[in-house]
Each structure stands twice: as C-alpha cells, then as structure tokens.
Amino acid sequence: MNELLEILSDLHPEVDFATATDLVDGGILDSFDIVSLISEINEEFDVTIGASELTPENFNSAEAIYALIKEKLDDED
Amino acid sequence: MQNNVLDYLEGSLQRVPDKIAYADDQVELSFADVKRIMDSVGTGLLNKGCNREPVIVFMKKSPNTIATFFGVINAGCYYVPIDSEMPATRINLILDNCKPRVIICDDSTIDIANDFDYKADIVLFSEISQTAADVQALAQVRKRTIDTDPIYIVFTSGSTGVPKGVCACHRSVIDYIEQLSETLGFNEDTVFGNQTPLYFDACLKELYPTLKFGATTYLIPHSYFMFPIKLVEYINEHNINTVCWVVSALTMISAFATFDTVVPHTLKTIAFGSEVFPIKQFRLWRAAVPEAKFFNLYGPTEGTGMCCYYPVEREFADDEVIPVGFPFKNTEILLLKEDNTLAKQGEQGEICIRGTSVTLGYYNNPEKTSEAYVQNPLNTAYPEIIYRTGDMGHINERGELVFHSRKDFQIKHMGHRIELGEIEANVNLVPEIKLSGCIYAKEQGKIVLYYVGDITEGDLIKALKSKLPRYMLPNKVNRLEEMPFTANGKIDRVTLTNMYNKK
Numbered sequence: 001m002n003e004l005l006e007i008l009s010d011l012h013p014e015v016d017f018a019t020a021t022d023l024v025d026g027g028i029l030d031s032f033d034i035v036s037l038i039s040e041i042n043e044e045f046d047v048t049i050g051a052s053e054l055t056p057e058n059f060n061s062a063e064a065i066y067a068l069i070k071e072k073l074d075d076e077d
Numbered sequence: 078m079q080n081n082v083l084d085y086l087e088g089s090l091q092r093v094p095d096k097i098a099y100a101d102d103q104v105e106l107s108f109a110d111v112k113r114i115m116d117s118v119g120t121g122l123l124n125k126g127c128n129r130e131p132v133i134v135f136m137k138k139s140p141n142t143i144a145t146f147f148g149v150i151n152a153g154c155y156y157v158p159i160d161s162e163m164p165a166t167r168i169n170l171i172l173d174n175c176k177p178r179v180i181i182c183d184d185s186t187i188d189i190a191n192d193f194d195y196k197a198d199i200v201l202f203s204e205i206s207q208t209a210a211d212v213q214a215l216a217q218v219r220k221r222t223i224d225t226d227p228i229y230i231v232f233t234s235g236s237t238g239v240p241k242g243v244c245a246c247h248r249s250v251i252d253y254i255e256q257l258s259e260t261l262g263f264n265e266d267t268v269f270g271n272q273t274p275l276y277f278d279a280c281l282k283e284l285y286p287t288l289k290f291g292a293t294t295y296l297i298p299h300s301y302f303m304f305p306i307k308l309v310e311y312i313n314e315h316n317i318n319t320v321c322w323v324v325s326a327l328t329m330i331s332a333f334a335t336f337d338t339v340v341p342h343t344l345k346t347i348a349f350g351s352e353v354f355p356i357k358q359f360r361l362w363r364a365a366v367p368e369a370k371f372f373n374l375y376g377p378t379e380g381t382g383m384c385c386y387y388p389v390e391r392e393f394a395d396d397e398v399i400p401v402g403f404p405f406k407n408t409e410i411l412l413l414k415e416d417n418t419l420a421k422q423g424e425q426g427e428i429c430i431r432g433t434s435v436t437l438g439y440y441n442n443p444e445k446t447s448e449a450y451v452q453n454p455l456n457t458a459y460p461e462i463i464y465r466t467g468d469m470g471h472i473n474e475r476g477e478l479v480f481h482s483r484k485d486f487q488i489k490h491m492g493h494r495i496e497l498g499e500i501e502a503n504v505n506l507v508p509e510i511k512l513s514g515c516i517y518a519k520e521q522g523k524i525v526l527y528y529v530g531d532i533t534e535g536d537l538i539k540a541l542k543s544k545l546p547r548y549m550l551p552n553k554v555n556r557l558e559e560m561p562f563t564a565n566g567k568i569d570r571v572t573l574t575n576m577y578n579k580k
Contacts, residue, residue: 011552013533013534013535030303035332051305051337054305
C-alpha cells in the first residue's frame with residue numbers, strides 16, 4: 001500500500017490519497033493521470049491492468065486501486 | 078460567393094431542420110434549435126449595442142455553447158471561449174487582453190464570473206437565449222459583414238507567461254472547412270464524436286462541417302476518455318463514424334487492449350494530429366478497424382486549424398515517423414532555411430505557411446504578431462504575410478513533409494501546445510521561489526520542473542493550480558539546493574535533463 005501511495009503522491013503531491021474517496025468522481029485524477037498511474041503500477045507491482053478493469057469504481061480511492069492490484073497478484077499465484 | 082460562416086446553416090436548415098446537429102448526454106439541438114438560439118443571442122448582443130467586438134463565452138462544454146458561438150458571430154462580433162478549467166490568473170490575462178464589454182455565462186460559471194477582477198456586463202445564457210429575434214437587424218449586420226472580419230479569438234501558450242490570442246476571420250475558416258471536408262470526405266451522413274475542448278481551434282473540424290452538411294456532432298463526455306471500454310461502447314451506440322482526436326486519446330484505447338473486448342466498428346474516418354502516433358499503437362488501430370481511413374493532420378492555431386494532411390496508407394517501420402504530408406489545397410508550405418532561402422529536398426527548414434489559412438494575428442499584440450506573421454522573404458514586390466511556425470521539417474524522398482523538432486522551447490504534451498517558458502514564468506511568480514527550470518522528458522511524456530526555494534513540492538503544485546491550466550502543470554517536481562547554470566549564465570537544461578534521466 002505504501003508503494004502505491006508513493007506513486008499517487010508523486011502524481012499529485014497536493015492530495016491526501018490515504019483519505020480521498022472521489023479520485024475519479026471528484027476529478028482529481030484525469031485521463032493522463034490514469035495512463036501514467038497504470039504504467040507505474042505495472043512497473044512497481046508487475047501486474048497488467050486491462051481495459052475491462054478500467055472503471056471509475058476501481059480508481060476512486062487508493063484502497064480500491066490497491067484491492068485491484070492485490071486481486072491481480074493473487075490471481076497469478 | 079459565401080462570405081460568412083453562418084451561411085453554412087442555410088442549406089441544412091432547409092433540408093434537415095429537425096435533425097440533431099449537436100448533442101451531449103444532456104442537451105440535443107436540431108438545426109432549427111441552433112438557428113433559434115443563434116438569432117436570440119445575436120439580437121440580445123445587438124440590443125446591448127455590441128458591434129464588431131470580442132464577446133466572452135464562459136460556459137461549460139455543451140451544444141448550447143456552440144449555438145452561442147454562432148450567436149456572437151450573428152451579431153457581427155467574435156467569440157472568445159474561456160473555460161472553468163482555466164485558472165483565474167489566465168482568465169484575467171485573457172480579459173485584460175480582450176477588454177470585452179459582455180460575458181455570456183451559464184449557471185455553472187456565473188459565480189466565478191461575478192468574482193472576476195475585471196468588470197463586464199455578465200449575461201446568463203438562459204436569459205439571452207430567450208430574446209425575441211430581430212430578423213431585420215440581424216440581416217443588416219449580415220449584409221455589412223465582410224469575410225476578413227474576425228469570428229473568434231482562441232488563446233495559446235506564450236513563452237513570457239502571457240497567453241496569445243489567435244484571431245481568425247470568416248474567410249480562413251471557410252477555406253479550412255472546404256479543404257478539410259473535401260480531403261476527409263465529410264457529408265450529410267457524417268457523425269462526429271468530438272473529443273477536443275471548445276476553447277481551441279481543434280473543434281472547428283466538427284463544428285462547421287456539421288453546419289455545412291447537416292451532419293451530427295456528439296460531444297463525448299470528458300470522463301469517458303479515462304475508461305476505454307465505455308468510450309468505444311459510446312462510439313458504437315451513437316453510430317459515430319468520424320473522429321478527429323489527439324493521438325493520446327486514441328492510444329489510450331489501443332494500449333489497454335480494449336480491442337480484445339470491443340471494437341469501434343462504426344468508425345470510417347479516423348483523423349489525428351498534434352503529436353507523433355507511435356507506429357505500434359497505430360498498427361493495433363489499423364488491425365482493429367481495417368476498413369477505416371486514417372489521416373495524420375498537422376497545423377498550428379495560427380494557420381486556422383490544420384494546414385497539412387497525410388492519408389496513412391503504406392506500411393511503416395517501428396521507428397519511422399508518420400509524415401505530416403501535404404498542404405491542403407489553397408495553402409503552400411515554404412521550408413525556409415536560416416538565410417531565408419528555400420530548403421532543397423532532404424534539407425531542413427522552418428515550416429512557413431502561405432495562404433488564406435493564415436489567421437489575422439495575435440489580438441492586441443502587435444509585437445508578438447510581427448515576430449511570427451512576417452513578409453514573405455521570397456517576395457519583395459508586394460505585401461504578403463506568411464506565418465513562421467517555429468517547427469522544423471524536411472521533404473522526404475517521396476515528396477512528403479516530415480516534422481522534425483522545434484526551434485524553441487515549445488512542446489506538445491498530450492495534444493496541447495505548451496511553452497516551457499510560460500510554466501517557468503508562472504512558477505517564478507510564487508513568492509518562495511528563487512529559481513526554476515522546466516524540461517520535457519519526451520520519452521516518458523512528462524513535464525519536469527526543478528526549483529530552488531523554501532516551499533514543498535506539494536505546496537508549490539497547489540500554488541500553481543491557480544495560475545496554470547491543468548495540462549500545463551508539471552508531472553514531476555523536484556526541489557534543488559542549487560540550480561545548474563551554463564557558462565553564459567543560463568539555466569542548464571541539458572544538465573537538468575541528464576539529472577532526470579539518471580533518476
């Protein structure tokens with residue numbers, strides 16, 4: 001989770017990602033952010049996020065994003 | 078001869094008055110609706126005494142905004158679109174430059190407008206669009222309008238921190254729409270899916286051909302561009318057959334393997350521009366929609382929309398760059414070398430535009446205008462203005478124009494044209510900042526800012542948000558103890574670039 005928070009605050013140092021729950025709905029992350037975020041996640045966690053997982057629900061909070069990463073990691077095991 | 082862009086509406090209004098012209102997920106306007114709004118807004122402005130002057134349109138992206146643009150033109154004035162995503166500092170600079178008397182707002186922007194330092198007559202769209210149309214007065218205005226009268230001013234990044242307002246007239250827009258429509262094959266059955274914001278000239282591609290042909294434009298909600306499957310489903314649901322998007326919007330779809338799930342099978346014409354399309358991503362697109370025609374478009378705002386096109390038909394190697402191709406009919410590209418002579422085939426030169434497509438200049442800015450809108454150095458016989466783009470290019474062995482690089486520190490980032498100098502100028506306005514240097518990491522597509530000063534990275538970004546539009550905010554911010562300098566005392570961007578690459 002800490003690695004993810006670091007990636008996120010690198011994107012937007014001004015946002016408190018530990019508490020924010022409206023990253024997409026509140027317009028904090030835009031499409032450019034999502035693209036860089038996914039490539040950073042891919043590098044850091046070695047998981048590939050596909051188009052079908054790109055939904056507003058999966059990206060509204062750091063927790064939701066982390067849950068998605070964990071699910072992908074568990075699937076691979 | 079047609080001398081007013083609004084003449085485009087006449088034929089469509091006769092043929093298909095009730096067809097949808099512009100729609101988003103909240104508003105649908107038929108051609109008859111567009112005419113009604115345009116006449117009401119036009120009359121409303123005439124009633125206020127507006128005459129050949131800039132009128133600010135400060136509304137959220139909507140079909141109503143487009144009809145309001147036409148209303149402004151209908152009053153013989155020119156529209157200046159601004160957007161609530163623009164930071165207050167930038168809006169103030171634009172208002173200072175245009176000195177408008179009237180600002181047209183909607184419910185979502187009126188509170189912001191009331192807070193502007195600059196004071197103008199603020200009118201609500203919901204009110205001005207109810208004005209009873211004065212058909213005679215509007216006809217009088219139409220009669221005395223000539224095709225070199227301005228119709229819009231759109232603002233582009235300026236290296237000193239002050240945005241420049243590019244001012245275009247009826248004639249250059251008509252020229253552009255005619256050539257673009259012929260080349261890309263627009264017609265009455267064209268259904269556009271618009272991606273670009275309304276406050277740039279990029280949206281000319283959809284707005285005016287829709288009027289001309291009685292076609293339809295859907296304004297795709299911004300949020301769809303984060304979620305590729307939803308986006309492609311939207312295209313298919315609305316039978317969208319033509320898109321003119323920035324490259325990053327297209328590659329977002331292909332890079333996430335969206336085509337494994339859903340294919341935009343309705344698309345027939347796919348135009349893109351403003352950036353290099355990575356060949357790997359391009360191949361994915363061509364494989365997904367093999368029947369579609371692909372066009373690379375190129376051109377600066379100062380040349381009215383786009384000025385060159387390239388139908389992508391042949392195969393390209395992985396490391397090859399898709400050419401920008403050929404100028405539209407009625408436009409010539411001059412490739413000028415440092416000594417103002419023409420570059421030969423294979424030689425590099427600055428891309429200069431000659432023709433009706435060259436816009437009028439930067440509004441209220443003779444100094445910047447005279448730097449870029451210059452006498453054609455190859456013609457000493459009579460006045461002839463060409464536009465120097467600052468882009469370097471060459472003609473390849475197939476006779477196609479290929480873009481190379483910039484002469485200065487202008488960059489293209491996610492389809493937006495940005496002067497790194499404008500970012501630095503705004504960073505330097507933050508009181509704690511002592512020095513700043515900005516570079517563009519092309520490969521990673523990131524704007525990287527280095528600074529010296531007593532402020533955290535987070536607080537600096539927070540401060541910048543009120544000054545710079547979102548797409549100009551640095552993607553990486555790094556605080557330094559000392560700024561590297563070159564031997565002659567300039568900020569050393571090469572060292573900064575190396576520092577970034579080492580990280």
